[in-house]
Amino acid sequence: MALLDDSRKRDLLDIDEYAMIRGVLQVSEKHVGDIMIPRSHMVVLELDDEPKNLLDKIIDSGHSRFPVIGEDRDEIVGIFLAKDILKNFKKNNDQKNINISDLLRPAIFIPESKRLDTLLSQFRESRNHMAIVVDEYGGVAGLATIEDVLEQIVGDIDDEYDSKEGENIFDNGNGSYIVKALTRIEDFNDYFKSSLEEEDYDTVGGLIVNNLGRLPNVGELINYRDFKFKVIKSDKRRVSILEVSLHKK
The missing domain is CATH 3.10.580.10 (CBS-domain)
Structure with a gap:
């Protein structure tokens, strides 16, 4: 691993090559x-x-x-x-x-x-x-x-439920939206003209997990303020993708 790190420092490997080789070496050490x-x-x-x-x-x-x-x-x-x-x-x-x-x-x-x-x-x-x-x-x-x-x-492998590259919020065209959990609350508020709290949480995923008090399961529905959040993709470490819709008034 030290040789690999040294090769990266000397620019003999680009960041993608370095990350993949490191991943291959580490996979034999993980269970x-x-x-x-x-x-x-x-x-x-x-x-x-x-x-x-x-x-x-x-x-x-x-x-x-x-x-x-x-x-x-x-x-x-x-x-x-x-x-x-x-x-x-x-x-x-x-x-x-x-x-x-x-x-x-x-x-x-x-x-x-x-x-x-x-x-x-x-x-x-x-x-x-x-x-x-x-x-x-x-x-x-x-x-x-x-x-x-x-x-x-x-690294993470995107699937058909992941948003398009570079897009944190994607309009499904049917009244629902695919939102990456890492979307900053400030950006979420700008998009939906909402006023979710920005002081205590940086991301939409952080807000959901903290208010729920645990990591939600895939398919779980969370009602918060004017929104209904549905967990589309998550693992044991984090929430990744949410489906968001507005409550009908």
């Missing part, structure tokens, strides 16, 4: 427990979910893969891929006939102590993109995805 999404923040589907509830969860979360639980969160019965439901629609053309158990894929289970470089190899060899993390007692501790591992190397 699944360092980057996993904890069980309290997992978006799960239930084996007995009604079709409409199932679809609502999939659409609201914006995720493509979901752990499916039985009696509780310690009973993971499989992994559900959102794309499989589209194949089912094409075949049956009737959402009432969805049987989630028929669409399940096997879940893989890994310990919190597993090294990230080993997990990345396992993902590649098994062609899985999600693993369920278990603690020393065999209970579900959380989950890890291939995206979580790759972000340790290349």
